[in-house]
Amino acid sequence: MGSWAVVTGATDGIGKVYAEKLAKIGLNVVLVSRSPEKLKAVENEISAGSNVQVKTVAVDFGDGNHIYERIEKELQGLEIGVLVNNVGMAYKNPSYFLEVDREDHAKIINVNIFSCVMMTNIILPQMIDRKKGVIVNISSASAMMPSPLLATYSASKVFVDYFSQALEREYKDKGIIIQSVLPFFVKTNMSKIKKSSFFMPTPATYVDQAIGTIGVASKTFGCLAHALQGFVVQGLAPDWLVDYVSLKMHIDIRKRALRKKQK
Numbered sequence: 001m002g003s004w005a006v007v008t009g010a011t012d013g014i015g016k017v018y019a020e021k022l023a024k025i026g027l028n029v030v031l032v033s034r035s036p037e038k039l040k041a042v043e044n045e046i047s048a049g050s051n052v053q054v055k056t057v058a059v060d061f062g063d064g065n066h067i068y069e070r071i072e073k074e075l076q077g078l079e080i081g082v083l084v085n086n087v088g089m090a091y092k093n094p095s096y097f098l099e100v101d102r103e104d105h106a107k108i109i110n111v112n113i114f115s116c117v118m119m120t121n122i123i124l125p126q127m128i129d130r131k132k133g134v135i136v137n138i139s140s141a142s143a144m145m146p147s148p149l150l151a152t153y154s155a156s157k158v159f160v161d162y163f164s165q166a167l168e169r170e171y172k173d174k175g176i177i178i179q180s181v182l183p184f185f186v187k188t189n190m191s192k193i194k195k196s197s198f199f200m201p202t203p204a205t206y207v208d209q210a211i212g213t214i215g216v217a218s219k220t221f222g223c224l225a226h227a228l229q230g231f232v233v234q235g236l237a238p239d240w241l242v243d244y245v246s247l248k249m250h251i252d253i254r255k256r257a258l259r260k261k262q263k
């Protein structure tokens with residue numbers, strides 16, 4: 001039957017490319033994402049481009065606890081070698097904490113944090129039984145420093161990063177690779193970036209490099225351009241400057257978004 005990779009948030013952006021690339025190297029893939037139509041389209045695309053099996057599970061990770069029983073059932077009997085916890089949700093635009101609905105804060109926590117914990121909890125035991133497996137958790141460069149106007153989002157990504165690092169130390173002796181990935185901007189729907197560049201790559205360019213770091217780095221910015229940005233932010237720029245730039249950038253993006261909404 002062969003080994004499977006499970007990818008959450010697999011119908012667009014970074015997650016879709018992970019799914020495509022894992023299929024290209026011969027893994028069957030389970031796509032776990034929200035929209036059934038998009039799942040069908042990606043299933044067809046992957047099936048047309050490779051000889052692997054593709055299975056889809058339509059769930060909204062924002063819904064919280066009750067979805068995991070169904071996910072666990074759908075995954076029963078599959079030998080899962082790779083889990084990519086990619087699904088993520090951010091604010092529509094950078095916003096002050098009280099401008100974001102309470103419901104959206106809860107959804108961000110469910111989608112970004114709870115999904116990562118629960119999917120790992122479902123899949124890790126069989127990896128431990130086989131003494132091998134790979135778990136890739138997509139955090140964010142916004143976990144490196146406090147990100148004003150993205151408070152709940154960036155704090156959720158700190159969780160993902162620390163969760164990964166702690167598990168990596170717990171389970172590396174058991175043959176499990178656990179990786180935390182911290183992208184800066186990638187051209188996707190979430191980032192709303194319209195044009196890619198060296199520092200804001202397409203998901204294809206980004207994942208192409210990020211996937212090569214599995215088993216090499218337990219924590220990575222994922223691609224060369226982002227490693228350079230990380231070096232500047234962590235190693236060269238003083239904290240006050242990073243704070244100033246981050247606050248100003250998010251206030252400016254918020255203002256532009258509000259102006260656009262008013263038009």
Ligand SMILES: NC(=O)c1ccc[n+]([C@@H]2O[C@H](COP(=O)([O-])OP(=O)(O)OC[C@H]3O[C@@H](n4cnc5c(N)ncnc54)[C@H](OP(=O)(O)O)[C@@H]3O)[C@@H](O)[C@H]2O)c1
Nearest residue numbers: 009011012013014034035060061088140185186188190191
């Ligand atoms: N793009 C960036 O600049 C950037 C930077 C740092 C970190 N990241 C992280 O990278 C990861 C992927 O981001 P992306 O930019 O590739 O996002 P994206 O292009 O917006 O894709 C998100 C994927 O997740 C699915 N999804 C969203 N909400 C969901 C939910 N509630 N339940 C189930 N599936 C859901 C979407 O499916 P539907 O379309 O059906 O909703 C889509 O397949 C996220 O964890 C994000 O935080 C991204």
